[in-house]
Amino acid sequence: MAGRNNNKGRGGGAGRGNNNNNSTAGRGGRGNYRFKSSSSKTGLNKELEGNIFDLGERSSADLMRTTQIKIAQYVGAHYSGDIMAELQTKTEFVVPPPEFPATAKARQPVYETMIRAQQANNLTKAERRKARIETDIAALPQPPD
Numbered sequence: 281m282a283g284r285n286n287n288k289g290r291g292g293g294a295g296r297g298n299n300n301n302n303s304t305a306g307r308g309g310r311g312n313y314r315f316k317s318s319s320s321k322t323g324l325n326k327e328l329e330g331n332i333f334d335l336g337e338r339s340s341a342d343l344m345r346t347t348q349i350k351i352a353q354y355v356g357a358h359y360s361g362d363i364m365a366e367l368q369t370k371t372e373f374v375v376p377p378p379e380f381p382a383t384a385k386a387r388q389p390v391y392e393t394m395i396r397a398q399q400a401n402n403l404t405k406a407e408r409r410k411a412r413i414e415t416d417i418a419a420l421p422q423p424p425d
């Protein structure tokens with residue numbers, strides 16, 4: 281029993297009751313094992329797979345930046361470059377007012393009067409149709425109660 285406390289012959293301190301050395305060998309060793317998940321996180325969109333921002337991870341600032349860039353590129357490819365620019369610069373895109381040529385500005389009053397005349401013509405047609413339908417309804421025999 282003289283060598284019981286000196287566990288050199290049994291695997292270098294991996295024996296029973298020596299749990300302070302973080303060894304995983306032997307009975308009772310706690311070890312220094314950390315579980316790493318092999319599954320990658322995915323979002324709702326397959327094209328943005330792997331570009332998921334998770335707050336609790338290392339280098340989360342870099343992850344957030346690259347995720348924002350990938351999202352902006354995806355949105356720009358599917359919708360428009362204006363939206364992509366808004367996401368990248370984080371500023372609102374303001375559409376400048378259109379500049380019409382002088383010839384278009386000169387034709388505008390004539391075009392407006394033509395449209396107003398068409399609208400008035402359609403309104404009188406609808407009123408005549410309504411009056412005709414009302415007279416047809418009034419001419420129908422009344423059903424007995």
